[in-house]
Amino acid sequence: MSMRPQIPVAIASPDADLAVIRQCGIRDVSLMLKPEEILDDAVARMQERLARYELTVSDAFCTPLQKNRSIHLGLPDRDGQIDAFNEMVRVLGRAHIPFTSIAWQPHGILRTDWRVGRHTRGGVSMYCDQAEILSRPNAEDRAYTEEEIWNNFQYFLDRTVPVCEEAGVRMALHPNDPPLACMAGIPSLIWNSDGFRRAIAAAHGSKALGIKLCIGCWLEAGDAFGNLMADIAEFCADDRVLCVHFRNVDAPLPVFEEVLCEDGYADMYAIMKQLVACGCQAVISIDHGFQPTEGFGGRTGTHLYPTGFMKGLLWAAEQEIGRQKA
Numbered sequence: 573m574s575m576r577p578q579i580p581v582a583i584a585s586p587d588a589d590l591a592v593i594r595q596c597g598i599r600d601v602s603l604m605l606k607p608e609e610i611l612d613d614a615v616a617r618m619q620e621r622l623a624r625y626e627l628t629v630s631d632a633f634c635t636p637l638q639k640n641r642s643i644h645l646g647l648p649d650r651d652g653q654i655d656a657f658n659e660m661v662r663v664l665g666r667a668h669i670p671f672t673s674i675a676w677q678p679h680g681i682l683r684t685d686w687r688v689g690r691h692t693r694g695g696v697s698m699y700c701d702q703a704e705i706l707s708r709p710n711a712e713d714r715a716y717t718e719e720e721i722w723n724n725f726q727y728f729l730d731r732t733v734p735v736c737e738e739a740g741v742r743m744a745l746h747p748n749d750p751p752l753a754c755m756a757g758i759p760s761l762i763w764n765s766d767g768f769r770r771a772i773a774a775a776h777g778s779k780a781l782g783i784k785l786c787i788g789c790w791l792e793a794g795d796a797f798g799n800l801m802a803d804i805a806e807f808c809a810d811d812r813v814l815c816v817h818f819r820n821v822d823a824p825l826p827v828f829e830e831v832l833c834e835d836g837y838a839d840m841y842a843i844m845k846q847l848v849a850c851g852c853q854a855v856i857s858i859d860h861g862f863q864p865t866e867g868f869g870g871r872t873g874t875h876l877y878p879t880g881f882m883k884g885l886l887w888a889a890e891q892e893i894g895r896q897k898a
C-alpha cells in the first residue's frame with residue numbers, strides 16, 4: 573500500500589481493541605501518551621504488547637505537550653515545557669518512533685457543540701458555527717498579535733529542530749481547527765496553506781518539520797484554505813506529509829458538521845486518488861469519529877467502520893491509479 577491506515581491507541585487500551593484493530597487489517601497505530609508514560613521502558617513494553625498483534629507504533633504524541641499554552645503563548649514557564657517536549661522526542665527516537673504531533677492551538681479544537689447533526693444518522697458529532705466562535709471573548713487576559721504567535725513558534729523551532737534531527741524524529745504540524753485567522757484573541761498559526769509554507773520556511777528547510785495534512789481543515793475553510801489538490805501535490809513532492817486526516821464535513825464554513833466520508837460535500841474518492849497519484853507515503857486516519865455509543869465499542873469502536881470505508885477507497889484508488897500507470 574502507498575499510505576498506511578492507522579487507528580489511535582493508548583497504553584491503557586485493552587487487548588480486545590488491539591485484536592480487533594489487527595483483524596481490520598491495520599498494521600499501524602498512533603500512540604497517545606500521558607506525561608507520566610513518557611519513559612523508555614513504558615514505551616518499550618507497549619511496543620512489545622503491540623507486536624503480539626503485529627501492530628507498529630507509527631507515531632506518538634502527548635496532548636499537553638502537543639497543544640501547550642505556555643509554549644504557544646510564550647508564558648514564563650515555556651522553557652521547562654520545551655525541555656519536556658525535547659525529552660519526549662529523545663524517548664521516541666530511542667524507540668525508533670518516526671514522528672510526533674504538534675498543533676498550535678493552546679485551547680485545542682474549538683467547536684460550538686457536540687450534537688446529532690442533520691446528516692449524522694443519529695450519531696453525535698462536532699458542530700461548528702463561525703459566528704458563535706468569533707463572538708467569544710479573549711480566552712486569555714489579553715489579545716495576542718500574529719507576530720507574537722509566530723515569534724513563539726520560531727522560538728520553539730529553534731530549540732526543538734536540532735533535537736529532532738539528532739533523535740531522528742519528525743514533527744507533524746496540524747492546522748488550527750477551525751481554520752479561522754483569529755479566535756478568542758489568539759491568532760492562528762495555520763489557517764491556510766500559505767501558513768504551512770511560512771512554517772516550513774521558519775524551519776530553515778529542515779525536514780524535522782512535516783505536516784499533518786488534515787483534509788477536514790481544508791474542507792472546513794473551502795477555497796479559503798487553498799487549492800487542496802495542488803497543495804497535496806506540492807507538499808507530497810516536498811516530502812512534508814507525515815499524516816493524512818481523511819475527514820469530510822457537510823459544508824464549508826460559516827457552519828459545518830462533521831460527517832461520514834460518504835455524507836459530506838467533498839468527493840473523498842477524488843481526494844484519495846490524488847494522494848495516491850502523488851505518491852503519498854504517510855499514515856492516514858479518519859481523524860475524528862462520532863461520540864462512542866453507550867454499551868458499544870468505546871473510542872476504538874467508533875473508528876472501525878469509517879476506517880474500513882477509508883481503506884476501501886484507498887484500495888480502489890491504488891487499483892485505478894495502478895492501471896493508469898501500467
Ligand SMILES: [Mn+2]
Pocket residue numbers: 746786788789817859
Ligand atoms: Mn485533523
